[in-house]
Amino acid sequence: MDFLSPLLTAGTLKVSVILLTLKVAGIATAVSSVLGILTAWCIARRPFPGRTWVDALCALPLVLPPTVIGYYLILLVGRRGLLGPWLAEFGINLMFSWEGAVVAATVVVFPLIYKSARAALEAVDHNLENAARTLGASEWKVFLRVSLPLAWRGILAGVMLAFARGMGEFGATLMIAGNLPGRTQTLSLAIYSAFQAGDDAQALALVIATSLLCMGVLILADKLATGGLSFGRGA
Amino acid sequence: MIDVSITHRLPPARGVKKTGGRGFKIDVSFATEDRILVLFGHSGSGKTLTLQAIAGLMHPREGRIVINGTTLLDTAAGIDSPARDRGIGYVFQDYALFPHLSVRKNVEFGLGAGRRASVAGQSGAGKGRGAVADGASGKRRVDELLELFEIDHVAHNLPGNISGGQRQRTALARALATNPRALLLDEPFSALDPLLRVRMRKEFSRLFAHFDIPAIIITHDPDDVDAFADTLVLYEDGRIRHRLNFRELRTEGRPALGLLMALMN
Numbered sequence: 001m002d003f004l005s006p007l008l009t010a011g012t013l014k015v016s017v018i019l020l021t022l023k024v025a026g027i028a029t030a031v032s033s034v035l036g037i038l039t040a041w042c043i044a045r046r047p048f049p050g051r052t053w054v055d056a057l058c059a060l061p062l063v064l065p066p067t068v069i070g071y072y073l074i075l076l077v078g079r080r081g082l083l084g085p086w087l088a089e090f091g092i093n094l095m096f097s098w099e100g101a102v103v104a105a106t107v108v109v110f111p112l113i114y115k116s117a118r119a120a121l122e123a124v125d126h127n128l129e130n131a132a133r134t135l136g137a138s139e140w141k142v143f144l145r146v147s148l149p150l151a152w153r154g155i156l157a158g159v160m161l162a163f164a165r166g167m168g169e170f171g172a173t174l175m176i177a178g179n180l181p182g183r184t185q186t187l188s189l190a191i192y193s194a195f196q197a198g199d200d201a202q203a204l205a206l207v208i209a210t211s212l213l214c215m216g217v218l219i220l221a222d223k224l225a226t227g228g229l230s231f232g233r234g235a
Numbered sequence: 236m237i238d239v240s241i242t243h244r245l246p247p248a249r250g251v252k253k254t255g256g257r258g259f260k261i262d263v264s265f266a267t268e269d270r271i272l273v274l275f276g277h278s279g280s281g282k283t284l285t286l287q288a289i290a291g292l293m294h295p296r297e298g299r300i301v302i303n304g305t306t307l308l309d310t311a312a313g314i315d316s317p318a319r320d321r322g323i324g325y326v327f328q329d330y331a332l333f334p335h336l337s338v339r340k341n342v343e344f345g346l347g348a349g350r351r352a353s354v355a356g357q358s359g360a361g362k363g364r365g366a367v368a369d370g371a372s373g374k375r376r377v378d379e380l381l382e383l384f385e386i387d388h389v390a391h392n393l394p395g396n397i398s399g400g401q402r403q404r405t406a407l408a409r410a411l412a413t414n415p416r417a418l419l420l421d422e423p424f425s426a427l428d429p430l431l432r433v434r435m436r437k438e439f440s441r442l443f444a445h446f447d448i449p450a451i452i453i454t455h456d457p458d459d460v461d462a463f464a465d466t467l468v469l470y471e472d473g474r475i476r477h478r479l480n481f482r483e484l485r486t487e488g489r490p491a492l493g494l495l496m497a498l499m500n
Binding site: 125127128130131132133134135136137138145146149150 | 317
């Protein structure tokens with residue numbers, strides 16, 4: 001078990017890297033959850049012209065290379081980008097900042113939440129939503145009291161997947177936030193740096209830490225999905 | 236008073252052979268002053284579509300729906316109130332109880348919805364029951380309903396954990412809790428076993444008399460016609476084949492089965 005010894009050496013494992021990674025992935029997942037679920041709700045409700053195109057656009061980050069996403073984001077929020085100067089007026093600079101890493105991760109994980117939320121919302125029995133309408137519920141109440149609670153389990157699976165994916169984000173983050181130790185260096189970036197620098201012990205420690213975190217997320221997701229709410233036998 | 240007149244054409248559904256790819260056309264018109272109107276007909280004759288149109292869950296191309304003097308739909312005048320404002324109690328065929336909410340929460344669901352004020356203003360339908368009010372009196376009304384429907388002892392159970400009869404009572408109590416203008420029931424007894432069906436019919440007759448709200452019941456069971464029909468409307472292929480004053484026929488002591496077999500062939 002020689003390869004584990006670096007893990008036990010004090011100071012090799014950078015707790016700050018893990019905390020930054022959890023912060024970036026956590027905020028990105030939260031933001032993407034709100035946006036993804038609301039988008040899925042709007043799109044799942046009824047067909048409209050161009051729905052297929054909007055759906056494809058929402059799923060695009062899933063298949064685009066992360067470097068392409070990073071490039072688009074630079075065009076959008078970079079210093080000379082579309083929104084960059086406007087953001088700068090509010091004192092917001094996303095380039096080479098941890099907030100930039102959040103933006104990158106948010107875009108990358110969005111399709112995972114959107115896709116699962118749409119599937120879960122569409123699987124809700126429309127009769128239940130109609131029943132709520134005949135009882136006087138507004139569309140917003142139908143969503144909050146009926147659709148969302150019934151779709152929750154399916155949505156949660158996507159959210160957990162998004163969080164795990166967000167922790168491993170590399171390409172888009174590197175392009176927009178760079179790889180600044182202590183500021184924007186997340187787990188996967190730190191692993192790359194350590195490996196490049198020939199610090200195998202550090203790299204291995206971070207690799208194992210990442211693997212354990214991801215295992216934890218997957219197990220938690222499974223626990224939430226199977227051990228969560230149970231409505232007994234259906235009507 | 237219920238006055239319904241709708242025309243609509245559904246596009247042919249993919250994979251449905253029944254309509255021969257021509258789609259389905261519904262063109263019906265009926266009115267009644269009676270308390271209970273029964274829509275009788277084969278599956279796919281447009282009965283459920285009619286209820287959906289009345290409840291505002293389906294929007295017919297042309298039509299007019301007036302209940303107790305309130306116009307819910309009038310395509311010629313550009314009136315089409317959304318389902319949530321119509322004040323129609325709908326008991327779905329599979330009850331459509333919210334599986335994640337307790338029996339009590341199901342019954343409470345419609346309380347606090349904005350439209351009750353307008354329903355309350357129309358006291359013509361009720362006989363002095365008074366309007367549902369918010370807060371304490373709303374809670375009291377739910378308590379009364381749970382007791383009246385004998386589901387107070389399962390109030391905290393989820394719908395998945397109660398019996399078929401209790402589920403049905405919950406669905407009716409939920410619809411009545413909002414003090415609706417009219418009640419629509421889609422094959423209310425079809426999901427029950429035969430013995431329970433007989434019992435629930437008796438219970439429902441008692442409850443209908445108690446609440447005195449105009450109701451439309453869909454069925455293809457002649458026993459339901461015997462038990463409930465004041466007015467009987469026979470549907471066939473999206474059209475009305477017959478409209479009968481069944482109260483008179485009932486006093487003549489004629490069971491519905493023979494009559495329906497004669498009329499539907």
